[in-house]
Amino acid sequence: MIVVNIARDFTRFPVGRYIRNGTTSGEGFRERFLEIPIAKGEHVKVEFDGTVGYGSSFLEEAFGGLVRKLGLKSEVVLSLLTLESSDASICEEVKDYILQAGSRQ
Amino acid sequence: MEFLKWFGQVVVVVLGWYVVNSLTVRRDIEKARRELTADAADAVFSRINHLLQLALSYHCEAHSSTNAFSIKMILQDIGQQVDSLMAVCQDRKLVLTNQRKIAQLRRAVTGHHFDDEHYHPLNQNDELLQEIASAAMDAKISIIQLKYQQFPLEMP
Numbered sequence: 001m002i003v004v005n006i007a008r009d010f011t012r013f014p015v016g017r018y019i020r021n022g023t024t025s026g027e028g029f030r031e032r033f034l035e036i037p038i039a040k041g042e043h044v045k046v047e048f049d050g051t052v053g054y055g056s057s058f059l060e061e062a063f064g065g066l067v068r069k070l071g072l073k074s075e076v077v078l079s080l081l082t083l084e085s086s087d088a089s090i091c092e093e094v095k096d097y098i099l100q101a102g103s104r105q
Numbered sequence: 106m107e108f109l110k111w112f113g114q115v116v117v118v119v120l121g122w123y124v125v126n127s128l129t130v131r132r133d134i135e136k137a138r139r140e141l142t143a144d145a146a147d148a149v150f151s152r153i154n155h156l157l158q159l160a161l162s163y164h165c166e167a168h169s170s171t172n173a174f175s176i177k178m179i180l181q182d183i184g185q186q187v188d189s190l191m192a193v194c195q196d197r198k199l200v201l202t203n204q205r206k207i208a209q210l211r212r213a214v215t216g217h218h219f220d221d222e223h224y225h226p227l228n229q230n231d232e233l234l235q236e237i238a239s240a241a242m243d244a245k246i247s248i249i250q251l252k253y254q255q256f257p258l259e260m261p
Binding site for chain 2: 013015016017018021022025051052053054055056057058060086087088089090092093096
């Protein structure tokens, strides 16, 4: 299993949705850490603690965008991801985005 | 005979002390748990009010990275405070409801027109502001319910 700690491996200041507006965006995170392993069917554990906080646009683009970009079913993406945070509302929100993105396909 | 009588009295006194002491300790722990939960709920309530003010100014004014960071940090603080209530609050369903309300509040405040999507200040009648106010109100009602649920009319 690949372990990604967002604060340690990416940034402590996750900002925004699209990469055109900054490399620490949700799209930037998705492209760098999630797309390749998930497309290969590898398990990824994402640790959310340690940053200054998340905007929903970052979370939606990183995780909802993963379902849209790879065209996978929500259940498949959820089965490959392990989400860990001391704020459980973040994990719930991310799961919602994955499910919503899947239902729109 | 006299000794047995004395010994019996001692046993009764010791047992009585033990029972009363156990009940007192249990009551004190329960009281502390309720107070801790109520204080934490008050703190969350106050943070939501602060967040609401900050979020409304952020969306109605020119983009401010400082305010955006503050909003995200406050949301994170609130989320962690609500999570920690799991350890002390007996009704876990109520804590889960609060977690959902905080997720909805985060989504309302930071889901649109936030960070890189904030191109210009919103009009004061914009629907997003109503959505934020509504999510903040729901979160506040939820945390207030959790607080007062600690003090039922008929205490066990």
